[in-house]
Amino acid sequence: xxxxxxxxxxxxxxxxxxxxxxxxxxxxxxxxxxxxxxxxxxxxxxxxxxxxxxxxxxxxxxxxxxxxxxxxxxxxxxxxxxxxxxxxxxxxxxxxxxxxxxxxxxxxxxxxxxxxxxxxxxxxxxxxxxxxxxxxxxxxxxxxxxxxxx
Amino acid sequence: xxxxxxxxxxxxxxxxxxxxxxxxxxxxxxxxxxxxxxxxxxxxxxxxxxxxxxxxxxxxxxxxxxxxxxxxxxxxxxxxxxxxxxxxxxxxxxxxxxxxxxxxxxxxxxxxxxxxxxxxxxxxxxxxxxxxxxxxxxxxxxxxxxxxxxxxxxxxxxxxxxxxxxxxxxxxxxxxxxxxxxxxxxxxxxxxxxxxxxxxxxxxxxxxxxxxxxxxxxxxxxxxxxxxxxxxxxxxxxxxxxxxxxxxxxxxxxxxxxxxxxxxxxxxxxxxxxxxxxxxxxxxxxxxxxxxxxxxxxxxxxxxxxxxxxxxxxxxxxxxxxxxxxxxxxxxxxxxxxxxxxxxxxxxxxxxxxxxxxxxxxxxxxxxxxxxxxxxxxxxxxxxxxxxxxxxxxxxxxxxxxxxxxxxxxxxxxxxxxxxxxxxxxxxxxxxxxxxxxxxxxxxxxxxxxxxxxxxxxxxxxxxxxxxxxxxxxxxxxxxxxxxxxxxxxxxxxxxxxxxxxxxxxxxxxxxxxxxxxxxxxxxxxxxxxxxxxxxxxxxxxxxxxxxxxxxxxxxxxxxxxxxxxxxxxxxxxxxxxxxxxxxxxxxxxxxxxxxxxxxxxxxxxxxxxxxxxxxxxxxxxxxxxxxxxxxxxxxxxxxxxxxxxxxxxxxxxxxxxxxxxxxxxxxxxxxxxxxxxxxxxxxxxxxxxxxxxxxxxxxxxxxxxxxxxxxxxxxxxxxxxxxxxxxxxxxxxxxxxxxxxxxxxxxxxxxxxxxxxxxxxxxxxxxxxxx
Ligand code: FES
Ligand code: FES
Numbered sequence: 001x002x003x004x005x006x007x008x009x010x011x012x013x014x015x016x017x018x019x020x021x022x023x024x025x026x027x028x029x030x031x032x033x034x035x036x037x038x039x040x041x042x043x044x045x046x047x048x049x050x051x052x053x054x055x056x057x058x059x060x061x062x063x064x065x066x067x068x069x070x071x072x073x074x075x076x077x078x079x080x081x082x083x084x085x086x087x088x089x090x091x092x093x094x095x096x097x098x099x100x101x102x103x104x105x106x107x108x109x110x111x112x113x114x115x116x117x118x119x120x121x122x123x124x125x126x127x128x129x130x131x132x133x134x135x136x137x138x139x140x141x142x143x144x145x146x147x148x149x150x
Numbered sequence: 151x152x153x154x155x156x157x158x159x160x161x162x163x164x165x166x167x168x169x170x171x172x173x174x175x176x177x178x179x180x181x182x183x184x185x186x187x188x189x190x191x192x193x194x195x196x197x198x199x200x201x202x203x204x205x206x207x208x209x210x211x212x213x214x215x216x217x218x219x220x221x222x223x224x225x226x227x228x229x230x231x232x233x234x235x236x237x238x239x240x241x242x243x244x245x246x247x248x249x250x251x252x253x254x255x256x257x258x259x260x261x262x263x264x265x266x267x268x269x270x271x272x273x274x275x276x277x278x279x280x281x282x283x284x285x286x287x288x289x290x291x292x293x294x295x296x297x298x299x300x301x302x303x304x305x306x307x308x309x310x311x312x313x314x315x316x317x318x319x320x321x322x323x324x325x326x327x328x329x330x331x332x333x334x335x336x337x338x339x340x341x342x343x344x345x346x347x348x349x350x351x352x353x354x355x356x357x358x359x360x361x362x363x364x365x366x367x368x369x370x371x372x373x374x375x376x377x378x379x380x381x382x383x384x385x386x387x388x389x390x391x392x393x394x395x396x397x398x399x400x401x402x403x404x405x406x407x408x409x410x411x412x413x414x415x416x417x418x419x420x421x422x423x424x425x426x427x428x429x430x431x432x433x434x435x436x437x438x439x440x441x442x443x444x445x446x447x448x449x450x451x452x453x454x455x456x457x458x459x460x461x462x463x464x465x466x467x468x469x470x471x472x473x474x475x476x477x478x479x480x481x482x483x484x485x486x487x488x489x490x491x492x493x494x495x496x497x498x499x500x501x502x503x504x505x506x507x508x509x510x511x512x513x514x515x516x517x518x519x520x521x522x523x524x525x526x527x528x529x530x531x532x533x534x535x536x537x538x539x540x541x542x543x544x545x546x547x548x549x550x551x552x553x554x555x556x557x558x559x560x561x562x563x564x565x566x567x568x569x570x571x572x573x574x575x576x577x578x579x580x581x582x583x584x585x586x587x588x589x590x591x592x593x594x595x596x597x598x599x600x601x602x603x604x605x606x607x608x609x610x611x612x613x614x615x616x617x618x619x620x621x622x623x624x625x626x627x628x629x630x631x632x633x634x635x636x637x638x639x640x641x642x643x644x645x646x647x648x649x650x651x652x653x654x655x656x657x658x659x660x661x662x663x664x665x666x667x668x669x670x671x672x673x674x675x676x677x678x679x680x681x682x683x684x685x686x687x688x689x690x691x692x693x694x695x696x697x698x699x700x701x702x703x704x705x706x707x708x709x710x711x712x713x714x715x716x717x718x719x720x721x722x723x724x725x726x727x728x729x730x731x732x733x734x735x736x737x738x739x740x741x742x743x744x745x746x747x748x749x750x751x752x753x754x755x756x757x758x759x760x761x762x763x764x765x766x767x768x769x770x771x772x773x774x775x776x777x778x779x780x781x782x783x784x785x786x787x788x789x790x791x792x793x794x795x796x797x798x799x800x801x802x803x804x805x806x807x808x809x810x811x812x813x814x815x816x817x818x819x820x821x822x823x824x825x826x827x828x829x830x831x832x833x834x835x836x837x838x839x840x841x842x843x844x845x846x847x848x849x850x851x852x853x854x855x856x857x858x859x860x861x862x863x864x865x866x867x868x869x870x871x872x873x874x875x876x877x878x879x880x881x882x883x884x885x886x887x888x889x890x891x892x893x894x895x896x897x898x899x900x901x902x903x904x905x906x907x908x909x910x911x912x913x914x915x916x917x918x919x920x921x922x
Contacts, residue, residue, distance in 0.1 A: 016420040023451030027395060032387035033380020037523055038604045042856035045523060073380030080379035088378045092370055092822060095239030095830055097377035098384060098523040098572025123865040132523045132573050133239045134833025136867035
């Protein structure tokens with residue numbers, strides 16, 4: 001039996017241990033904030049944090065997170081007011097919004113590692129996250145804003 | 151001039167070419183009059199107060215203007231406004247209700263937006279495509295708001311015992327000026343509902359100078375907070391008790407069929423519950439499912455793993471030889487010979503013969519896939535002769551019709567719940583994925599979610615067409631353009647509906663080919679034949695992409711050949727400010743809009759060029775290796791000009807330091823969303839110019855995911871995109887915003903690359919063409 005803490009709550013799984021964490025979260029636990037965009041770690045839509053590091057849930061097996069802490073967009077901040085979330089709203093980042101949970105999780109992880117990222121560091125760190133609607137300019141602006149205090 | 155009377159929405163179009171023969175408009179009117187309410191006046195069938203006419207009432211089911219359908223007021227004052235169009239990032243779910251709130255003097259912070267399900271009899275046309283929502287609904291939504299306001303005022307006047315002329319709606323209250331008495335919307339709701347819906351003639355619209363929301367700064371999308379906390383619900387996020395998860399293996403070649411399958415390994419996969427055939431329809435299959443083999447499981451991951459273990463034999467059918475390199479040669483061949491003449495002014499042959507110089511440009515644009523971030527997905531729950539669907543669809547009404555037809559049940563028994571769309575770009579105008587879910591749910595007797603993987607999406611899209619565009623421009627000895635022949639060869643969207651289609655439909659020809667706005671004495675547009683071998687569909691801005699690419703690249707080529715500035719050349723070709731007479735075009739589509747209210751006005755075209763040149767500092771000096779390019783295009787009855795600055799380093803690496811775009815979209819609602827749409831078009835435009843290419847071999851799409859169909863990423867994005875909006879004149883009709891930003895981007899980019907490097911890119915994608 002695999003046991004994993006998701007947003008602080010313990011969840012267990014005795015099915016296929018190779019099941020991607022993405023589908024465990026979405027279909028088995030019912031946390032649908034984490035999105036499916038490619039399944040091959042090429043778009044970042046499924047980004048969650050595993051022990052505070054940005055991780056692609058689509059290529060991470062449930063067995064890989066046995067005994068670990070997973071944070072999804074639903075658990076990023078108790079009231080949804082993480083500085084990144086606030087900055088996202090202030091800048092009106094999203095269009096369709098589908099990539100944004102992954103973008104926000106990636107940005108939040110970036111700010112843990114590097115609280116004041118430069119322009120190039122932001123572009124580098126966010127380059128694994130695709131936004132088909134093309135919100136990149138605002139994503140960058142929002143991360144600057146979050147890093148300087150919203 | 152002969153203007154098409156059919157507005158060519160997806161379904162309008164099907165109807166036009168005789169694929170579907172439903173006389174629905176008459177049905178609506180009858181129901182509107184005999185509906186559940188006691189109405190003092192008939193439901194307005196069209197924007198009676200509009201200063202301009204639109205094509206809205208020619209769409210399937212037309213327009214419904216009734217405050218009782220769209221507005222509800224709770225006793226606590228909460229105003230609920232229905233959004234009947236689908237949200238895919240344009241902000242329409244916010245902007246249409248905002249118009250109602252503005253006109254009824256509601257306080258936006260006390261407004262709730264509720265999504266209407268698919269019911270066009272009740273709500274009017276719901277097709278969210280063609281960049282139409284604001285242009286068709288600005289005035290109807292204002293009328294709905296004004297009617298609601300008048301009903302509240304009438305109720306308040308009765309309550310206060312004063313003439314209605316003495317009361318006025320002000321920010322969620324009705325105020326009696328003389329006595330200072332006020333009644334909140336909530337207190338008046340019950341009485342107001344008993345008031346008659348006012349007659350159109352009695353409605354008084356707000357003066358534009360009193361607007362609080364319309365055309366003003368930034369109104370955030372109503373879903374903004376939900377999106378940032380993971381609570382926004384997309385199609386993929388719907389979960390029902392007892393729901394099964396399905397993925398489908400579809401025929402790899404369009405028009406192929408299942409021969410046999412072996413599910414023995416698949417059913418051994420942990421979590422897989424069942425494997426079954428899904429019905430497919432013969433090619434051309436419209437929006438019907440392609441068929442194949444479904445794997446049903448307890449979660450999506452198990453279904454995907456099970457599918458990988460299937461052994462399937464397919465019959466590839468008639469398109470098994472489709473191959474992109476050979477097909478391109480076929481298109482080029484066709485473009486070099488005369489084709490069906492679709493516009494003719496003067497005598498282009500003799501003008502080209504007598505020309506001092508002829509410049510020829512032949513341009514190739516490949517298939518693109520939509521790849522909305524959310525791949526197609528749908529949930530269906532079919533019980534007996536009733537079906538309920540939850541899906542991200544741009545066409546809730548069309549989906550309802552198609553589900554009913556596919557299951558053989560009455561439309562009234564089908565409920566279509568419209569979720570948020572994780573991107574659409576035209577892909578989600580086609581409801582094949584919802585039909586698959588309906589078929590599977592019926593077969594299983596349980597709710598089913600059908601999830602498309604990214605590979606499914608890329609390989610079974612309704613692709614953007616592939617085309618060769620060839621332009622010959624004849625110049626006299628003074629460098630003046632005296633002849634223009636444009637041949638466009640591309641398989642048509644119509645091929646998805648009707649066999650043996652070889653010509654572009656009028657709505658495709660009308661996207662930048664026959665409506666080309668230059669002042670040239672001899673013009674001929676031709677459309678040689680092309681046969682489709684895959685599903686072709688509407689992709690954001692559609693045929694405007696290849697047509698504008700060719701026309702605006704050619705302007706750059708002529709400017710270079712004559713040693714003139716690109717912008718000056720462009721303005722010279724546009725010519726004098728005038729309303730263009732296109733009576734030479736037999737079937738001018740004009741985006742389904744009456745030409746009287748939406749003519750091609752070259753003064754507006756010139757203005758966006760001049761505005762972008764001024765704000766974008768055209769002619770500024772740029773560092774070595776940089777270049778500026780410009781392009782302009784009218785589409786979806788809006789006018790857009792774009793300047794792109796590129797930098798190309800000595801290895802051929804392309805970056806975009808700056809983009810400026812000017813738009814004239816007439817009267818507008820939410821400038822914040824106009825800006826975001828145009829920022830997005832710069833990204834999408836750069837993405838398709840740099841990388842976008844779907845190719846076929848042995849009838850099969852060769853790409854599958856973002857590793858071989860790359861999209862632009864943040865580290866390649868333009869450093870800055872500036873958007874400049876032309877302030878509307880009084881009563882300028884609203885026009886499109888979601889799509890028109892895209893067509894001018896690629897040619898502006900290509901003209902800039904030429905300015906920077908002297909290399910003329912005529913084939914997309916750019917790929918490695920700049921590498922040295
Ligand atoms: S879904 Fe995991 S990176 Fe795309
Ligand atoms: S907002 Fe639509 S994909 Fe990013």
